[in-house]
Amino acid sequence: MQLVVGRIGRAHGIKGEVTVEVRTDEPELRLGPGAVLTTDPASAGPLTIASGRVHSGRLLLRFEGVADRTGAEALRNTLLIADVDPEELPEGEDEYYDHQLMDLDVVLADGTEVGRITEISHLASQDLFIVEREDGTEVMIPFVEEIVTEIDLENQRAVIDPPPGLIDDRAEIASSRDADEADEGGADDSDDDADEKDAR
Structure with a gap:
């Protein structure tokens, strides 16, 4: 491969x-x-x-x-x-190659479908899953333990526990220039929390 x-x-x-x-x-x-x-x-x-x-x-x-x-x-x-040998696995526990994660279904803990991983972005601070939803839109999911709670390769799925605003409509509202300050403040708090978790 x-x-x-x-x-x-x-x-x-x-x-x-x-x-x-x-x-x-x-x-x-x-x-x-x-x-x-x-x-x-x-x-x-x-x-x-x-x-x-x-x-x-x-x-x-x-x-x-x-x-x-x-x-x-x-x-x-x-x-x-x-x-790379497709059967080869990383040496570290809970580590994965990109090809193992591509096309996994992303779901919430209750089974609600979020989308499918179409790309993995390697940033200096953390890795991101680029997830395509059924309507064609994309959402970025930080690949950190606090958010991605399980990688189930056997069932081809990634289970996530997203903080408020990461995948719901509030994220879109907060990114709008017309959003009110209260909504923007909520989104900023969520982002700060995610950064702090990743830093640990």
Whole structure:
């Protein structure tokens, strides 16, 4: 199975290094020296990682055969793809690969259907489930223990206990410029609570 594990950004310096937007929870494994990655577009690869380091909080990679800024800049926006055994599981408990979570049904504890996971967004602070509802709208669910209470791979579902305003109509009202201050204050409190839980 092929998984996108990163996207190449701008060139860094003059020796062929590039910044990389990491899209895997295991960068040491997927983006370590010696790893061979296919690419999208395919014409840019395959690429073999020669070295890697973290600079100012960002991952920098250098690929074999790319020795200058011109070559590095030519790779900008290229997706890095790793071949992963579909039966392989992460080493940590309660950790999952993106492909295990994609297309899971998202439901409340009482079984009420919320939607289906169509994308997983890896942010610096936390991961987010992008959930598509039946009406075609999308809602973002922070992948934190306080909200996502169960991942049931056998039954292909994720059970959530969302705070007020995360998935109901109040979230839409609070985001409107015409919302009154009381509604906005309620939504802001919910957001603050979610941030605090994630920080722990």
